[in-house]
Each structure stands twice: as structure tokens, then as C-alpha cells.
Amino acid sequence: MSAATSPTERRVSTRVGAISESATLAVDAKAKALKAAGRPVIGFGAGEPDFPTPDYIVQAAIEACSNPKYHRYTPAGGLPELKAAIVAKTLRDSNYEVDAAQVLVTNGGKQAIYEAFAAILDPGDEVIVPAPYWTTYPESIRLAGGVPVEVVADETTGYRVSVEQLEAARTERTKVVLFVSPSNPTGAVYSAEDTEAIGRWAVEHGLWVLTDEIYEHLVYGDAKFTSLPAILPELRDKCIVVNGVAKTYAMTGWRVGWIIGPKDVVKAATNLQSHATSNVSNVAQVAALAAVSGDLEAVAEMRVAFDRRRHTIVRMLNEIDGVVCPEPEGAFYVYPSVKALLGKEIRGRRPQDSVELAALILDEVEVAVVPGEAFGTPGYLRLSYALGDEDLVEGISRVQKLLAEATD
Known part of the structure; x- marks a missing residue:
């Protein structure tokens, strides 16, 4: 054309x-x-x-199908009982204390990522994106009017970017840095020290951080998962966490994710979702409730x-x-x-x-x-x-x- x-x-x-x-x-x-x-x-x-998907999660969905309560519209931002369970799960797994008004339940992690960027980006705002990156990140940024700025790491550093690389990419238009650990596509995991250093750099420059924690429970050997807002409280007012049940509970097809962030941003993203899709399938939400409320066996x-x-x-x-x-x-x-x-x-x-x-x-x-x-x-x-x-x-x-x- x-x-x-x-x-x-x-x-x-x-x-x-x-x-x-x-x-x-x-x-x-x-x-x-x-x-x-x-x-x-x-x-x-x-x-x-x-x-x-584990049997107890499937059984919860089967029972939900027969409950007329779940045959109707429910709040666009998520079932209250699921949001409460996500709050409890976040404290249990990440030692990060939030409340239900900071949670939005989404149709999988992809909707969470798009809505998070849409809620905070204005046209021309730049987002620093460490590469290799998952294919959806830059497309979500562009759809939200932002500009992805790639910072490339290779196998010599275990595919981990440094604060110095991030600083070299920062401009007056930089608004957000994307942080993903463990990473798709590389499997890279940042140490607690490197995670904190990146967070402190973001705080120093007044940047937002979007951190994707979908693989939080899939770490091996001596590697440890570190939740950025949990270890750096001063970042929390400008930090959005994206997560979901897909990888941890073998629930990729159930399409339940969530955003955790400042209340004003979560409210804005919820307003967007109320027009885009309204509530996530109630049956899938009940399944997710069983998942996050259960143990990690x-x-x-x-x-x-x-x-x-x-x-x-x-x-x-x-x-x-x-x-x-x-x-x-x-x-x-x-x-x-x-x-x-x-x-x-x-x-x-x-x-x-x-x-x-x-x-x-x-x-x-x-x-x-x-x-x-x-x-x-x-x-x-x-x-x-x-x-x-x-x-x-x-x-x-x-x-x-x-x-x-x-x-x-």
C-alpha cells in the first residue's frame, strides 16, 4: 500500500x-x-x-459451570474472591503486600501487558526493552502509542543487560523500563543484587518499571526469583507487575492473568477492560482461584x-x-x-x-x-x-x- x-x-x-x-x-x-x-x-x-491442568483445578471449573452465579456478568476487574486470593498469593510467594484495589484480572498475560502499557504511555513515550525479548512486548508498546527501544544482551553475559546499557539507552523521552526475570526467550534469571541495582536506577531517574513475573516458580539450580517491588519499596508507586496462572499451573488455555500496580493505574486499566472485553470468563476465574489458593505441589x-x-x-x-x-x-x-x-x-x-x-x-x-x-x-x-x-x-x-x- x-x-x-x-x-x-x-x-x-x-x-x-x-x-x-x-x-x-x-x-x-x-x-x-x-x-x-x-x-x-x-x-x-x-x-x-x-x-x-491439575485435577482439583479442573473440578473447580466443572462445579462453577453448574452454579448460576457464574452464568451472568461479574465485575470487569475480576471476581472479588479471586482478587483477594491473588493478594494472598502475592504475599505468600513474593513477600509483597498489596490490596484488592491494586489488582486487575485479565484475559491472560498478553491482555495484562497491553493494558498496562496503554494505561501509562502517551504517544512517543519510550520503553526500554531488553533483547532478546518475547515477541508480544514491542507490539503491545506500539499499540499503546509507545516506542520500544531495544537494549541487546548476548550469550556472553547470560543474556542479562547491565545498568550501564540501560543508562546508555535512556533519553528525555524514556518513561518505562521492561524487566523480565526469569526470561522468555532465554531463561535468564537476574540475581537479587542485579535486580535491585536496576530498580534503584529506575527510581533515580523517575522511571516506571513493568515487570513480568509469569515464570516466577520455574527457576533451577542455585538461581532465585526476586520480585522487584518486594525488595525495593520506593519503586512501588511506579511499578506494575504482570503475572498469571498459565505457566505455573499448566493453564495456558484458560486465559487468566493479572496486573498489580498503583491504584490509579489499575483503575484506568480496569476502565479500558470494561469496554474491551468486560469480565474474564467466570469459569476460568474460578479455576484460577483454585490454582492460586492451593499449594505449589x-x-x-x-x-x-x-x-x-x-x-x-x-x-x-x-x-x-x-x-x-x-x-x-x-x-x-x-x-x-x-x-x-x-x-x-x-x-x-x-x-x-x-x-x-x-x-x-x-x-x-x-x-x-x-x-x-x-x-x-x-x-x-x-x-x-x-x-x-x-x-x-x-x-x-x-x-x-x-x-x-x-x-x-
Whole structure:
């Protein structure tokens, strides 16, 4: 569409037309379509636990379906009993004390992220976004009228940015810094000391912080999760926490997330949601209530499996010449560098970037991975290890055999 196209001729708005499709969901959809067609595709694309939602959570939803109370509209900001449970869960897990007026229940973490940015950004406001980043962050910022400013970290620092890098990116238009630990797509976890240092830098410059804590319970080895507003009370008036039940309780399809923040911002985001979607499905909210009110036994069991798979996938990827895969400390992703393989001949093709390499891997050995371009850093691949052990080993074995054929 040319720049000269008139508004009456433009079929899709410039704002929405500029949005890119979610690369992770696109890869997952393609893998599932190929599997449905009978192809033996193994998908490492979606960040989705392979475990079922725990039975007690499902049972709570079943009972909610039969309760007429949940057949009607409920408050746009969330069921009061769920908001109270989120308050209790936040104190239990993060040692962060809030009240129900600081909580908004959303349709998953993506709506939480968009509404948080929409509530605090004006056109042209800049948001510092550490890269590699999850694909939804910059698109949500742009939709809210903001400008994402990328700060890139690589495998030499464990994909963690420094205060010095953040300061170099700060301008007079900077309003927000995004902070994610554990990280999607890299699995990086910031130490308590580094977390506090970034928070103090934000306070010093009067910046907002949006912190995504969705992977808070998925940390391994000696790594520890640190909630930024919990350890830095002076930041709380300009800090928004995004979280949800998707990863901790294997509830990706239930679509329940939440925002925790200052009351005026949460009220503004709630007003937005009242027009955009109104209340989250009541049945899903009751399921989330059961999840956050219960213990963490289910996630503890999943974490043991993820930890085992983490070691397996890192070892197998690092056995491939040309692949460098740091060991992630959290979430359930690895983010190996494949730069040394680009331009090499593999089965008659010479992939020039990680998009072409990911396409080659899918075409030749029917393994779906996500290229680093989707996360702001070409030359890498993201693989989720939240899939069964047998599929994981089979999938990486196929990749090993294929990439062993690479020649100059």
C-alpha cells in the first residue's frame, strides 16, 4: 500500500496493519497443522507445559459451570474472591503486600501487558526493552502509542543487560523500563543484587518499571526469583507487575492473568477492560482461584521434569559443531547461538539467517523451532523444552544429524 493511499481506500488501519503475527504461535500452528496431516513433526515452538491442568483445578471449573452465579456478568476487574486470593498469593510467594484495589484480572498475560502499557504511555513515550525479548512486548508498546527501544544482551553475559546499557539507552523521552526475570526467550534469571541495582536506577531517574513475573516458580539450580517491588519499596508507586496462572499451573488455555500496580493505574486499566472485553470468563476465574489458593505441589513436580529436560537439551545442542547453548536458569526455553552455521551448505541449501535455518530444519527433519529474528536478535533459535522427554530427545537427535552435514 503506497503512502499516497487515501483514508477511504485504506482497508486496514495503519496502526493495526503494522502489527506482526506472533511468531511463536505461527510456528506452533504450522507444526500442529503438519501433525494433523500425518507428518511426524516435533514442535519446540510454543511455551506450553505438556502437563494437564491439575485435577482439583479442573473440578473447580466443572462445579462453577453448574452454579448460576457464574452464568451472568461479574465485575470487569475480576471476581472479588479471586482478587483477594491473588493478594494472598502475592504475599505468600513474593513477600509483597498489596490490596484488592491494586489488582486487575485479565484475559491472560498478553491482555495484562497491553493494558498496562496503554494505561501509562502517551504517544512517543519510550520503553526500554531488553533483547532478546518475547515477541508480544514491542507490539503491545506500539499499540499503546509507545516506542520500544531495544537494549541487546548476548550469550556472553547470560543474556542479562547491565545498568550501564540501560543508562546508555535512556533519553528525555524514556518513561518505562521492561524487566523480565526469569526470561522468555532465554531463561535468564537476574540475581537479587542485579535486580535491585536496576530498580534503584529506575527510581533515580523517575522511571516506571513493568515487570513480568509469569515464570516466577520455574527457576533451577542455585538461581532465585526476586520480585522487584518486594525488595525495593520506593519503586512501588511506579511499578506494575504482570503475572498469571498459565505457566505455573499448566493453564495456558484458560486465559487468566493479572496486573498489580498503583491504584490509579489499575483503575484506568480496569476502565479500558470494561469496554474491551468486560469480565474474564467466570469459569476460568474460578479455576484460577483454585490454582492460586492451593499449594505449589503441581509446579514442583513439573519443575523436576523441566530441570531434567533442561540438562538434556543443553547437552545435546552443545554437541553440535557451530551451536553455542548457554544453560538457562529459569522458564523452559533454551536460546542457542547458531551464527557459526549460517552460510554453510546443508543439504544443498545455504541458510543466510536464522529464519532460513529454522525453515530448513522444519523442511528436512520436521522439527519446528523459532528463529531469533522473532525475539529481536538474529542468529539464534528458541526451543521450548516443555515437551515430553522422548519427543525432546528424538527432535534434537534429528537436528544433530542434520546440522552435522554442514560444510563450508
